[in-house]
Amino acid sequence: NAGVTQTPKFRVLKTGQSMTLLCAQDMNHEYMYWYRQDPGMGLRLIHYSVGEGTTAKGEVPDGYNVSRLKKQNFLLGLESAAPSQTSVYFCASSYDGGSEHFGPGTRLTVT
Amino acid sequence: GIQVEQSPPDLILQEGANSTLRCNFSDSVNNLQWFHQNPWGQLINLFYIPSGTKQNGRLSATTVATERYSLLYISSSQTTDSGVYFCAVESYNTDKLIFGTGTRLQVFP
Numbered sequence: 001n002a003g004v005t006q007t008p009k010f011r012v013l014k015t016g017q018s019m020t021l022l023c024a025q026d027m028n029h030e031y032m033y034w035y036r037q038d039p040g041m042g043l044r045l046i047h048y049s050v051g052e053g054t055t056a057k058g059e060v061p062d063g064y065n066v067s068r069l070k071k072q073n074f075l076l077g078l079e080s081a082a083p084s085q086t087s088v089y090f091c092a093s094s095y096d097g098g099s100e101h102f103g104p105g106t107r108l109t110v111t
Numbered sequence: 112g113i114q115v116e117q118s119p120p121d122l123i124l125q126e127g128a129n130s131t132l133r134c135n136f137s138d139s140v141n142n143l144q145w146f147h148q149n150p151w152g153q154l155i156n157l158f159y160i161p162s163g164t165k166q167n168g169r170l171s172a173t174t175v176a177t178e179r180y181s182l183l184y185i186s187s188s189q190t191t192d193s194g195v196y197f198c199a200v201e202s203y204n205t206d207k208l209i210f211g212t213g214t215r216l217q218v219f220p
Contacts, residue, residue: 031206033208040212041212042115042197042199042210042211042212042213043154043197043199043210044210045207045208045209048206048207050206056206058207059112059207059209088152090154092154097142097201097206098142098159099144099156099159100144100156100208101156102146102153102154102155102156104152104153105152105153105154
């Protein structure tokens with residue numbers, strides 16, 4: 001099993017550009033999450049999903065959108081990137097809202 | 112919302128020493144997890160422990176839910192234990208894990 005994978009690993013955007021981050025899991029997990037981690041801080045939840053076709057807002061949802069069209073994939077979109085969105089983005093999944101398993105992260109820089 | 116405080120913020124140990132990391136939280140929880148983020152940024156789930164005690168090799172964790180704290184014990188520390196340890200909690204009727212700011216551990220040979 002590959003576990004949780006994220007694409008891409010690194011990305012540089014200019015202010016105003018858009019992009020989509022892809023998270024995939026092969027563990028048949030119901031729950032999926034997107035977090036951001038800023039220097040010296042813990043992780044903050046952006047959006048999450050409790051099952052295929054569902055999404056919900058986390059702590060810091062503004063400026064992001066998500067979609068969960070397939071159970072194994074969870075997409076995070078930035079419609080108009082801002083420098084404040086420079087961060088490391090982590091995807092995670094869990095079977096039933098319990099123990100979470102994390103992907104390797106995506107380092108995003110917005111200039 | 113629920114508050115999560117971890118202590119100490121930084122810890123420096125020599126290989127072989129034992130340590131205790133603490134996580135205090137401000138409300139009742141139905142989910143508590145400990146994670147290790149290694150120096151390369153990878154997050155590893157150590158324990159899912161909303162209550163009780165668990166052990167995994169040199170690591171063990173105890174959560175006293177009624178007193179709103181959890182402890183992570185690391186025995187006979189090794190250089191590979193270095194990194195940041197995060198506690199994360201979830202209140203009842205939410206699906207959101209709230210992370211503490213972590214304890215940065217450095218283990219020297």
